[in-house]
Amino acid sequence: MDEPFSGHATVMVPLLRRCLKSKIRNSSELEGCSAQRTQLTNLITRVVQFGESDSALICGPPGSGKTKLVSTVLKELQGKHDFFLVKLNGLIHTDDNLALKEIVQTLNADESIVEEASGSFAGNLTAILETLINDSSTVDRPIVFILEEFQLFCSHRKQTLLYTLMDASQSTKVPVCVIGVTSCFEVTQLLEKRVKSRFSHNQIFLYPPNDFNSRLELFKHFVTFKDEDVDVDVDDLSISPGVYSFLWHEEVQKVIDNPKVIEVLKRQFGVDKNEQTFRNTMLMVISEIDLERNQFLSADLIIRIFNDTFRDFTVFALRGLSVLELCLVIAMNHQTNQYDDEPFNFGMVYRRYQKFTNECSVLVQSSRAVLLKAFQKLINLELISPVNIHSKEVLKDFNLYRFNVTNEQVQEAVKNFPDLMPAIKEWATSVC
Amino acid sequence: MADGSFYFHLHPLKEKLTKKYPRRDNEINTLLGLFAVPEEQMLPSLIVYGLSSTGKTSILLELLTLVKVKHCVVNCIEAYTNRLLLKPIIETFLGQERCETENIRCDSIMQFVHLLKAESKSNKTFRESPHIIVLKNCNKLSEIQLQAFARISELTEKDNLCCIMITQIVPSQFNFNYPIQTIVFPQYSKDDLLCILWSQRPPEYPEEFYRDYLNLFLGYFLHVCRDLKELKNWVKIVFNKYVEPIEKKELKLSDSNLRSLLFRAIKPYLQKITNCVYLGTDFSIKGAVEPESKLGNSAIDLPMYTKYLLIAAYLASFNSPKYDKRLYLKGSDKAKKRAAIKHTAEKSVKQCLGPKAFSLNRLLAIFYAICDEPVNLTVNIYSQIASLIELRLMMHTNSDNLDEPKFKTTAPFSCVEDVGKNIKFDLKNYLLGV
């Protein structure tokens, strides 16, 4: 941008990108939710300090900081108290056997117990866990269990693990704290009766931030830097990095003052409160800061990248089809609209297509075999999906499918489809 | 200028990629911005989305190789078990030899996460260098695998681990509960395709000549197909046909109206061939016919009574039994029959819902009704049915009762209609709601 500074900008831009990217990627300190923090701290403290076993559920929509809350509180407590921490995650510990292995490993228990378990595993998980937890020779400290993606544990067979843990949190000698973390608010309804009755019904709710200003502050934090953040070997530079920093922040100020930038930020905040989404988008923004052309941050760049995140990929997919495939989509759209979202099969769609091409003289009708292939392609792209995957219907012409595209998406795609014949456009917009 | 120097590598890199993959400058730029500098932090996960042959996989993999970042590619179609999915990744990241000597196993995501965590703890180079997992056709993964890979960086507590998922399926179909950034590879426009196909032109012909050809070719093909891989294949086949008059010395490149002559010669061929796109083979070249008409042909060769049997089966499949009496009863007057047909005309949708199963008795009843001459082939009839089944014109359906087998026709309307014409039987007169 500015020729006179290009010399040191070439050094500064890479450093700056690195600095800003790691700011965006590394999560910041826990902010807000002090009530929940106190609640959780007190609960765990009671277990690890006074030996009063307990259980709790932490619920909050995705990205509301559940994981952050738990890890902050635990880090703090681990410095003060001595306890075992068993971290389970429904995505990793997909069955009770795996969870048991994890537990045994973290508790440093005798591996032979696991082998015994996997050898003769027939519902005696409970027994094994109980001996483990009650065996003071291995477990001499309180145990804190964290179960991330708690809802997934509910689908384990008979909820044995959950039952054992919840039961332990009520009766064993060793103090036990069971904390479930989930973004599924109805999770207690998934619990079996015997599990539910042993659960303390402590629930800690987290809510996404409602205040746009904190998002704006985060934005500012992500695009600014202090001179000491960027460690430059000053000898390499002909001019002090302060000059570059000054210019950078001048541009940043212009960006923040731009109402259009605020608008796109607000729009994303309105659609998706998850901070991780915002962080991803910001990382994309910084990635675009050109290493070669010494770019500064610009409003245009931010607006472009943020607008990109609102794109409807289904419309994208439709626009990438061939005219023939699009014709099938239009026929499906008419069919679904006319019959109130009833599923359809190839035959019905084919008829509509035939009817259209018969009336429209400019269009050459394609053979049935080619259309069937086009139909198959739409299935592969999951733009339509079979109503019954295990249908006994062996004739593919008659399998029923559901349309995964809305009328608005079809119209949007047709509007901007490259070189589309007017007759097809008309057909797409017509009401039948 | 130790720190500034790495950007100098970027320029030739970008040059090389954009030259090899024309019309993908934006996508290449974005990917380079994200992955070219190993010292920079990466996204936790990323979806690369685009229709088939838009260059997703080849560009991404070439780019990752060029920037020398440690990465591993798994095609999820082949990786149908956890072990097949995870083992290659572990082997790439920890070294294949080590995995063999230490007999490292990896059968579950839990083991996978443990292995990576342990390696991070003990190995500084591993911890500090970026690693990328590339999953092709990620839609083949199970729900849990997908969710786990989306968060693989969080699960393994390794910041500089990124999972890139390549898919042709619209990302909104996946229901991730973790935000993933998506990069789109848009479908090529006509202009893009011209440019790409042009860059791979045969050197023997003048440029102007080939450009004319490409315009003509795309004018016909784009309607049915925009898939570059497919087009690349066809553009060669059609070109060979296009220049045939020249190769045979019937026309010369210097002829004044060469273009229009060649256009005229190739036009019928083009029209025919666009009906074969996607079918894998060029039917017209090999003198073969389309599969469907082939079916019709084999049906035409059937013996007389088998033809009636086929028609009877078709009628039994598509007409509701409650109209049987009115339709087929000998002597029932024509007017009534018409009325019955008309009456049900609005039910034509039924036709589209596919054939219904029918019993052997009903088939025989209809068969005797539509056969004008009295026949007696009960002995033979089973072998006729068997041969129809063998020809895939009819099939058994599951029936609860073993003593009473049920059947369905699988023959398409056009085929049965042709057979009907062949024996002067007007199928439409008997088919309700056509």
Ligand SMILES: Nc1ncnc2c1ncn2[C@@H]1O[C@H](COP(=O)(O)OP(=O)(O)OP(=O)(O)O)[C@@H](O)[C@H]1O
């Ligand atoms: N109160 C907060 N203070 C600081 N950072 C926060 C807070 N809430 C969320 N974040 C940030 O938002 C991002 C997502 O948070 P986190 O992963 O803890 O959410 P989560 O509720 O566990 O989400 P998920 O349901 O996807 O597991 C993290 O980068 C985290 O640092």
Ligand SMILES: [Mg+2]
């Ligand atoms: Mg979480």
